[in-house]
Structure formats: structure tokens, C-alpha cells
Amino acid sequence: MVIDLDRCTGCEACVVACHAENNISTVGEDQAGRGRAKHWIRVERYYEGEFPDVKVKFMPVLCQQCGDAPCEPVCPTFASYHTEEGLNGQVYNRCIGTRYCANACPYNVRFFNFYNPQWDKPLQLQLNPDVSVRSVGIMEKCTFCVQRIKAGEIQAEAEKREVRDGEIQPACVQSCPTRAMVFGDLNDPNSEVSRMARSNRATKLLGELGTQPKVTYLQRDSANVREDA
Amino acid sequence: MSAKTPEQINEDLLRPLSGVSPRYFIVLGCFVAVIIAAMFAFGWQINNGIGVAGIRRPVFWGFYITNFVFWIGLSHAGTLISAILRIANATWRRPVTRCAEVITVFALSIGATFPIIHLGRPWIFFWLVPYPSERGIWPNIRSPLLWDFFAINTYLLGSVTFLLLPMIPDFALIRDRTTGLKHKIYNVLSLGWTGSPRQWHRLEKAMQIMAIAIIPVAVSVHSIVSWDFAMAPVPMWHSTIFAPYFVAGAIFSGIAALIIAMALLRKFLHLEEYLLPIHFQNLGKLLLVMSLLWVYFVFSERLTGWYGNESSEMSVFWLTQTGRFSGLFWTMVVCNFIIPFPLLAIKKFRTITGCVIASIGVVIGMWLERFLIIVPSLSHKYLPYAYAASPYRPTWVEITITAGTFAGMVTLYMLFSKVVPIISVWELKWGQHPEEARDPLLARADEEEATA
Numbered sequence: 065m066v067i068d069l070d071r072c073t074g075c076e077a078c079v080v081a082c083h084a085e086n087n088i089s090t091v092g093e094d095q096a097g098r099g100r101a102k103h104w105i106r107v108e109r110y111y112e113g114e115f116p117d118v119k120v121k122f123m124p125v126l127c128q129q130c131g132d133a134p135c136e137p138v139c140p141t142f143a144s145y146h147t148e149e150g151l152n153g154q155v156y157n158r159c160i161g162t163r164y165c166a167n168a169c170p171y172n173v174r175f176f177n178f179y180n181p182q183w184d185k186p187l188q189l190q191l192n193p194d195v196s197v198r199s200v201g202i203m204e205k206c207t208f209c210v211q212r213i214k215a216g217e218i219q220a221e222a223e224k225r226e227v228r229d230g231e232i233q234p235a236c237v238q239s240c241p242t243r244a245m246v247f248g249d250l251n252d253p254n255s256e257v258s259r260m261a262r263s264n265r266a267t268k269l270l271g272e273l274g275t276q277p278k279v280t281y282l283q284r285d286s287a288n289v290r291e292d293a
Numbered sequence: 294m295s296a297k298t299p300e301q302i303n304e305d306l307l308r309p310l311s312g313v314s315p316r317y318f319i320v321l322g323c324f325v326a327v328i329i330a331a332m333f334a335f336g337w338q339i340n341n342g343i344g345v346a347g348i349r350r351p352v353f354w355g356f357y358i359t360n361f362v363f364w365i366g367l368s369h370a371g372t373l374i375s376a377i378l379r380i381a382n383a384t385w386r387r388p389v390t391r392c393a394e395v396i397t398v399f400a401l402s403i404g405a406t407f408p409i410i411h412l413g414r415p416w417i418f419f420w421l422v423p424y425p426s427e428r429g430i431w432p433n434i435r436s437p438l439l440w441d442f443f444a445i446n447t448y449l450l451g452s453v454t455f456l457l458l459p460m461i462p463d464f465a466l467i468r469d470r471t472t473g474l475k476h477k478i479y480n481v482l483s484l485g486w487t488g489s490p491r492q493w494h495r496l497e498k499a500m501q502i503m504a505i506a507i508i509p510v511a512v513s514v515h516s517i518v519s520w521d522f523a524m525a526p527v528p529m530w531h532s533t534i535f536a537p538y539f540v541a542g543a544i545f546s547g548i549a550a551l552i553i554a555m556a557l558l559r560k561f562l563h564l565e566e567y568l569l570p571i572h573f574q575n576l577g578k579l580l581l582v583m584s585l586l587w588v589y590f591v592f593s594e595r596l597t598g599w600y601g602n603e604s605s606e607m608s609v610f611w612l613t614q615t616g617r618f619s620g621l622f623w624t625m626v627v628c629n630f631i632i633p634f635p636l637l638a639i640k641k642f643r644t645i646t647g648c649v650i651a652s653i654g655v656v657i658g659m660w661l662e663r664f665l666i667i668v669p670s671l672s673h674k675y676l677p678y679a680y681a682a683s684p685y686r687p688t689w690v691e692i693t694i695t696a697g698t699f700a701g702m703v704t705l706y707m708l709f710s711k712v713v714p715i716i717s718v719w720e721l722k723w724g725q726h727p728e729e730a731r732d733p734l735l736a737r738a739d740e741e742e743a744t745a
Binding site: 095097098099100101106108109110123125134137138139140141142145158159160161162163164166167168170171172175176177178179180200201202203270273275 | 341342343344348349350351352353354408411412413414415417418420421428430432433435436437438439442521524525526527671674675676677678679681682683
């Protein structure tokens, strides 16, 4: 995945789409105040300068699907493990809730079910049947919408063809009005993500930790921004 | 040490086993009540979800893991100290070893419950155990939590053996002095001990092997506990100093716990003539060494972190030095160094009272140390946007369970001291009357051998 920070307007459509797609329950005001809200993707806001001369920078942060993920080796039950496709899988059934993975994750993108999830009626009727609902005591996180990836692959296989570039879109990518997020196959050098990842604005979030994130951020080109302003 | 006849020693040390006073029951009842409250709290947590504890994102570990590290640390009191003193053949150790080894077994058992209590789904904790299951997978051997599982179980088995071995001759002694049901129970516990030279020889050999084997195990256990933290890329955790730092801290808190336990035993079991000021002074000197070592480790850890000047590390560094956690940090320094150092370094103050005050300080300080390692780092991990929005606060559930484990320690100790002589009778006699220490058991064995 590539996220162009120049294009992100901080509208948080991705956050809403993610909640709807992945059956992420809301926890209510009180619990959210205790830091127990679950947002598999969040838009971080950083401010530059003093009021009123302030520049806001938005940065959507989701699971970076690290190539060398700190969350994986620490899990005693293989609930957090590396899939063959290179995703950081989270197998809910295996999770016993040590929360070690969430401590090890430098991005803080792992979320814990402190209570059983609840939906105000009739919202439970809109749950996505392709995504399991997580019970109390279990860790969860962004899956890159693995259910959509699988569906796309099965469809392509049924039609006896390769998956087309841009055919599979996670909910956040699909909902982004400015196309700040692009999803695709990094193994294919001609895909749009591969081309964008080769940009000289490309950078990795906390790449210095050696986690080898699969999300590439395109830095804001501050010179251009000033010209526009 | 005033010389006592073997019969007097028997009399004095077996007296606590002969009966209990109403006061004992009242005190025991109070502690058991706290344990029941803690069990209720744990039940409440299982029923309602782990959310009733104060942990939150990103501080996913709080009181429970603090207690885990604290109790495992405390367990280094006994076995390690007693094994070192045995190998070094320090003769003053004789009245001290057993009460130290008991701390190990109990503190380890209590500490080992916390990794289960803290789980999101504690009812399937056994998935950590490698057994052929319908799930078709083994636990992940790369996870430090699994290393914990093996390390703690090894240490527990080892220290239980180390505790039980020298108890066999004492069980035999009690067996010979009791009748009825008690006689039957101690008969089983004494494993057919007759006190023949061959049995003595084997016991000594077994204890020598155990004393040497248990030391690397003890060191490895707290190293592995430290790697629960050091293996994760979290600021101020990811450090190579952690293993020796934790081991030193563990021995430090262990000696302090031992001094407190000895002072209580001395007072309540009237062992004034056995647990002498010299024992407290010697342990006090050990505590002084460990206090200095602890300061050295804290200083090295802080200095290298500060010198490295990595932004995420510095954010945690200042959080503990001058920020939100500075009150706790400096309390810890006062408890672990400022109070104990003069009390233990100046001979005039190194009395029983002085040692106990210093030890209480150290136990509090070391608990704070564990807390300060865990919570501030998790509150300030890398991305400032993901810093803890609301600071970690323990809830009544965590506090009750914590209190319950302290009550559990006292309860186990109280029960133990009524079942087993808390000072090793035969070892003490051996020290004071080497020529007849093995009597009367030895005499009986000789007779048996003669008749055979």
C-alpha cells in the first residue's frame, strides 16, 4: 500500500469505512476516554507553527504489515503470524490475550477487546458476514481487508486469469475521496503501488526500527505546498 | 551462639508444631479473607471481561505483570542465597536456609499465577503447554512468554526439590516424636528415613548437586523474565543490560524479603536464641552490596540511554526523571538507596530493627521499580499521537488481587511454619554438636544394622 500524504485531507472516511467493513464495534464514550476505542486505521494529526499560523499534517496510520514484524515472534500461540502472502495474520481463535503483540508493536495499531462487543439495535443487522466478530480478551488489527483479497483471488481463479492491478481494494482505499491511498501487488514491478513506491518522496514509518513495513508513505512536498498557498 | 543441648533444640524448634493459639486463627482468618476477596475479584474479571482492570491502550500491561516480575524476583531470596551459602560452607547459614527456601517456593508459585490472571482469556492458558492437541500446533518457541513457562517450571521443580531434600531428616524426627494420624503423615513424608550412613551420604550428595544446579537456573529465570521486555522494540526496554539488571534486582528484593520474614518468625515463634543479630547483620551486609549494585545498574541504564539520545528513549527517560512518573521514580531511589544505605553501611544502625526498616524500603522500592519499567515505556511508544491519552490507573480489581497475593504469601508461610520446623533441626544440631548431630536417628540405624 502507498499513502500519499500530500493528498490526504484528514476527512476520516477511511476510518468509517473500516469500521463498517470489518465489524469493529464502538465502545462508547466512557471506554473511549480510557483509551479503549478501536480504530484499525486512524488519522494522526500533527500541528506545525503557532496559532493562528498553523499548518496541520494528516497521516493515516494502519497496520504496516511489516516484513519483519515485532508482533509475530512474541506471540506464544501463533495467533499473530506471517502468512504466505506476506500479511501479518491475526488468528482470533488462537489468541489467548497476552497482549504482548500490542506492546511490541511500535505503531500501536493493535486493538484489544476489553469487553464483548456490542451494537445498538438494529446495527447488528449490518454486520459484514465475511468478517468474524471478535469476542472479549482477543487482539485484533487491520487485515488489509483479507476477505476482499481472498474474494478477488477466488474470482480471478474462477475466470482463469491473474488478479488485475487495482481490482482488489481494501475498504479504506475504496472510500478515499482524494485517492491518497493506493493498494496493489508490490511483487509486480509494473503495478501502480510499485511505481509510486519508487518515488523519491517514498518513506517508511519508523523504518529505522528494521520492521520493513509494507506501507509506503509519500512525504509532503513542502516546496510545492508553499507555492500553492 | 550459646550452646544448647540437642534435646533443647528439638524442644524449641518443634514447639510451633505442637498447637495453635486463638490469636493465630484470628490473624490467619484475616489473611484468608483477603485471599477470598482477591478470588472474587478474579471471578469478577472473568465474568465481565478483562476491561474491569485498569489496563488500556497502549498500556496493555500494568499491575499484573508488575506483580509477576516482583514475585518472581522475590523468589530469588531463598534458593539462590541458600545455595550460595551452602556451597561456600558459611556456617552461620544453618538457621537461615529453610525460611529462605520456603520464600522461593511460595513466591514463585504466587508469581506464576499472574501470567494466567492477566490473560484476556485465562480459561485457555494451557495453550502455552506443548501437548499434542486437536489444534495441531505447538506453542511458539520464539516467544519469550514460552521461555518463561519453561524457566519458571524448571525453577519451581528445582526449588521444591531443594526445599524438600533437607526436610527429610526433620520429618523423620517429627515422625519419631508423634503418634496417631500425625505419625502416619510424617511417616509418609519422611520417605523411610532411618538415618543410616548410606542415607546421610546420599542426602549430602543430592544436596550438593542441587545447590550447584539451582544457581544457574535461578540466574536464568530472571534473565528470561527480563527478556519479556528486552526482546520487544519498546523504548527503554530494548536494552542488553536488562538481564543482569533484573537478576541483581531480584536478589536485592529477595534478601530484603528474607530479612523481614526472619524478623517476623523470630518475634512470633520466639526464636530469639536461634535467629541472632549476627544473621541479620550478615544478611544486612549482603543487602548493602546489592543496594550498591542496584544503584550502579540504574545509573548505567539511565546513562547509556541518555548518552544515546534517541528521541523515543528520551521521551520515556524524561517522563520518569522529571515528568509524570518522577514522584514514583525518586521514591524508588529513596527506598532502594537513600534509606537502606546509611542504615546498612553504618555499623551502629545495622541492628535487627535497622535491617528490617531498610528491607521494607527495598521491597517497596523494588515493586516500584518493576512498575516504572513497564508502565512509562508503554505510555510513550514512538508515535506521539499514540501516547496514552489517559494515564494508566489500577482499578479495585487489580488492587484487590495484588493485596490477595501478599496475604497469600503470609498465609502460606503461617501454615508452613505450623507443619514443618522453619529452622532445619538436624542442620542446626550438626553445626553445634557435630559429634552427635545424627543422633538419635543414627544410633537407631546402627542398632538396626547391628541386628541385621
